[in-house]
Amino acid sequence: MITYQFIHSLTETQPESHLIARASCPLLPDTPLINEMRQQDKTADTCFGCAPFARITLLPEAFWHDPLTESLLNALRPLLAAPVSTRVVIDVTDINDTVLMQLLRFLFNQAHRLSDLQLKKADHASVRVCHIDALCLPAQQKRLETLFRQQQAIANGMLAARRLADIPSDRCTPQFVVTEAQRLCSAFPALRCEVLDEKQIIEQRLGLLYAVGKGATCPPRLLAIHYDGIAEGPVRCYVGKGITFDTGGLWLKEGAGMYTMKYDMCGAANVLGLLLTVAQLHLPVRIMGVLALAENAIGPDAMQPGSVARACNGLTVEINNTDAEGRLVLADAIAWASQRHPQARYLIDMATLTGAVVKALGYELNGLMTQDEPLRQALNVAGKQCGDEVWSLPLDARLKKQTESTIADLCNTPGNNAAISASAAWLLHHFCPPTIPWAHLDISGTALWRENGKSVASGRPIPLLVEHLLEDIRQA
Structure with a gap:
């Protein structure tokens, strides 16, 4: 874990640190080098003649107040890809709060590299950032302490999710995710895990989840993580798609589209990371996170196009495309969660569900679909405040024809191949009762x-x- 401390003067820094500041920072030393670097109207960076620092980077003022394009992170990313020091000194004397949140998460996330998986011969001599000195004014420290603590906890949850998702799928099976989640949750007394194996999945009639996972040699799992930060109160529910590898099933993906499909369980990994963050922050809430885990594989028992499966809420779904499996496991998990907590405060699901959302929104925005306006507004505001924004797509009865089936209650993909992302959300909305505010990410x-x-x-x-x-806690 990367540590941090607050300092009020650069004389408090350790030698050979990497100083990163805005050019106009009043706490910078008055030296010929600094004065020359301040004259630049762009990034000024040097590793020479900057003792006692190993490196000095001065960045334009605008970067520290730009939450939209992440210009500060984009400037720092190549510098910290191969850091020159284990310690960075960050000027936080005048920075937009959203930019600071983005910056802190970026810095704390330096604790994970793919080489940590030990699947490649590592360069053990390489330098890694281990400590952050936050340069601030004394009057700022108390407010910053809360922000730093929260963002470090968020980053720790992100790190857990990232490490799990980066593991190759031959190791990261549904059962592996369960075992790893149990291990991570055991560090927090407020977290407890409940697991359904393939037999219990059948017994509890999660027919959609079972249909997706039954073709694989690694059977499906449903993992519920319960957090009890208080004894009583409404439960907030989160559901994540956990397809540990997606071949597309008998609707086989092409090779290029299959290459990154070990990441088709990021939704489930992020639910786990969220619960770990909540537990670290000791938040006074009750939460249930549900991970719908399966491998969409090809085999003698794989689901077939045209087959019909029944969800745990009784609705039947015609599977007219086996590569639209994510909405199937999500639908069952949403229905199961809503049955466990019919009075839930809200239910939010998340999934790497459709390539269509990338075509619509690109790589920066989370696609949001909901019919609950207060929940939509709250997620919009939260996204802007923390720099992890959402963008709403339509979700109403005009999508009804996209999920109609002649043989079942619903079909899992539209025959006209239109509105793929919104059509998937329209399918999912049938599995959460209208009494529970629901949103799909x-x-x-x-x-x-x-x-x-x-x-x-x-x-x-x-x-x-x-x-x-x-x-939501503040407003409750």
């Missing part, structure tokens, strides 16, 4: 961080969900 664009043609798990939208939860 399609995170296909945001769950991964993409750079130089490579993809790794991002841990989003955990920041959004924690910010929304904190505000």
Whole structure:
């Protein structure tokens, strides 16, 4: 874990640190080098002649107040990809709160690299950031302490989700996710795990989840993580899609589309990360997180196009596309969660569900679909406050024809291949009773961080969900 402390003067820093500041910071030393760097109208960076620092980076004023395009993070990302020091000194004397949240999560997330999985020969001599010195004014420290504590807890949840999602799918099976979640949750007395194996999934009539997972040699699981931060009160529910690998089933994906499908369980991983963050912050709430875990594989028992499966709430679904499996496991998990807590305060599901949402919104925005206007507004506000934003897509009865089936109550994909993201949400809304406020987050664009043609798990939208939860607690 990356540690941090607050300092009020650069004389408190350790030698050979990396100083990162805005060019106009009044606490910078009055030296010829600093004065020359301040004259630049762009990023000024040097590793030479900057003792006692190992590196000095001065960034334009605008970067520290730009929550929209992440210009500050984009400037720092290549610098910290190969850091020169284990310690960074960050100027937080004048920075937009949203930018600061983004910055802190970025810095704390430096604690995980793919090399940590020990699947590649690592360069053990490489430097890693281990400590943050936050340069602030004395009057700012008390307010910043709360923000730092919250963002570190959020980052820790993101790290847990990222580490799990980055593990190759031959190891990260449904049962592996359950075992890892149990291990991580055991550190927090307020967390407890409830597991349904394949036999219990059948017994409890989760026919959609079973249909997706029955073709694999690694059977499906349903994992419910319960958090009891208080003895009584409404339960907030979160549901995550956990397809540990998605071949597309008999509706086989092409190779390029299948390559990153170990990440099709990011929704479930993020539910786990969210619960770990909540437990670390000791929030006074009750929460149930449900992870719908299955591998969509090809085999003699794999579900077939045209087959019909029945969910635990009794609705039948025609499976006209086996590569639209995520909405099937989500539907069963949503119905199961709503049956367990029919008076839930709200239910939010998240999933790397459709490539269509990426075409609509790109890689920066979480797709939001809901018919509950207060929940929509609250998620919008939370996203803007923390820099993990959502964008609403339509969800109303005009989508009804997209899920009509001649043989079952519903079909899992529209025959006209239109409005794919919203049609999936329309299917899902049948599985949450109208008495429970429900929202669907399609995170296909945001769950991964993409750079130089490579993809790794991002841990989003955990920041959004924690910010929304904190505000919901304040208003309750």
